[in-house]
Amino acid sequence: MVANRGIVGFVAVTMLGAVLTGCFWNRGSEKEVVVFAASSLNGSLQEIGRLFEAATEYRVAFNFAGSNVLARQLVASVEADIYISADDQWMDFVEESGEVHSETRRDLLENTLVALCAAEATWGPVSNVSELAELDFRVLCVSDPVAVPAGRYARQWLSNVGMGQTNAWAALAERLSPSSDVKATLAQTLSRRDAVGIVYWTDYLERKNEARLLLKNDEFEARYPIALTRSGMEKQPAGAFFRFVQSDAALEIFRNYGFAIASMVESE
Amino acid sequence: METIYETVVRTIGWASFSIGLICVPGVAIAYLLSRKEFAGKHVLSALTTLPLVLPPTAVGYLLLKVFADYGLLGPDTLGFDLRVLLTWKAVVVACSVMAFPIFVRTAKLAFDEVDPRLEDMGRTLGMSGWRVFYSVTLPLAARGLVAAMLLGFARSMGEFGATVIIAGNIPGKTQTLASAIFTAQQRGDDASATTLLWVALLVGFGIVYATERLSLRRVNTGGGRA
Secondary structure, eight states, rough: OHHHHHHHHHHHHHHHHHHHHHHTTTTGGGGGEEEEEGGGHHHHHHHHHHHHHHSSEEEEEEEEEEEHHHHHHHHHOOSSSEEEEHHHHHHHHHHHHHHBOOOOOEEEEEEEEEEEEETTSSOOOSSSSSHHHSOOEEEEEEEEETTTTHHHHHHHHHHEETTTTTEEHHHHGEEEEEEEEEOOOHHHHOOOEEEEEEEEEHHHHHHHGGEEOOOOOOOOOOOOEEEEEEEHHHHHHHHHHHHHHHHHHHHHHHTTTEEOHHHHHHHE | OOHHHHHHHHHHHHHHHHHHHHHHHHHHHHHHHHHHTTTTHHHHHHHHHHHSSSSSHHHHHHHHHEEEEESTTTTHHHSSOOTTTTTTTHHHHHHHHHHHHHHHHHHHHHHHTTTHHHHHHHHHOOOOOOHIIIIIIIIHHHHHHHHHHHHHHHHHHHOHHHHHHOOOOOOOTTHHHHHHHHHHHHTTTTHHHHHHHHHHHHHHHHHHHHHHHHHHHHHHHGOOOO
């Protein structure tokens, strides 16, 4: 008897949960803009989102992940209104599938790469990649060099520097620890003393107190294109947020986080 | 380039090693929980079950804190470096912790099914407690214990959440079957992901099939219980 009552109670609670979930599932989607953004934009975009919500009647829902993950999700099923990628390749991929509106695509931001370590680590700043490769760190934390923009950029940077018979990337291959996006790379680097990580300049600035900058690549330019998706074209809040991230107030926030503003946006 | 074969072999190796590690403490705790009454029994039972109900990422994060430089088992505390994080040892730690609950729970059931009267008979024949355990309890519980090992092994094979946090996902070093599938999927490398999926299906099916066979046979032979 007691066991029976327990089962009935459990089923009742489960069903109540299901009903409640159903009720709230799509709540507010009319006034909501869904933004898929490269994980390096996490801090800055959230701040811009709060500003946007305070200034309008709309709400923003963010999905931050590696641009590759977002691109695949977008192509599989368009649940986003706006896509901001950390490189052109993934934006191209989504554009070719017809999920984003090509007319709205534009470069929004620029970023650059750094090598850093935890503040408790023993290494000091170096003057070039060869010196970096000679440090005695045990692991080099990078984002997935095949798919994630930050990882592709890192590979590009290090591959272009010759080391003896080979290049810096190949010389460091044995010590690589790839992770799924740049924030994961940053976390992995800062959680240990025997690691060096390659992340964006903006990531370093966000965790400046816990990190030591070893090398900055000023010649490198990571580009962040933005575009409205097909569903975003039909939604008012999406258009509003799309304009808002290009407004002076938003660009100021991006600048504070260390991003450079793409020249096309700035001249508009 | 890391081949799929190597990843699978490595994963099986780590899972086996993890089960080897937890076997003795797991059997000891399962036996205690099944046979003895002592203060804090329910606390011990709850603690050993915890990794089963916690999100694997929570366990991973906890282990990361434990093995970090300043953590409980970190170099700052111990005075020497265990070199666990981002090495194969971290994979084994994650697998062991995550497989422990299912191992202990299954092993406890195995001991529950052994009739205590048979143990008593052993004792009246003058066997020592250890001897009774070794030559009466253990053989009678053997099938259940093998099932516990298989289930624990299966849990280890599939471990991802905790592993990726403390061991990372380094091809050729700490990449497991689970994290290889994750990487292949994230890269959009459908060919590799599909192959790995088939391997996972085959291994998983084999283990579940073996476990079922074992428990069926136990029912058929009656396990000595009237």
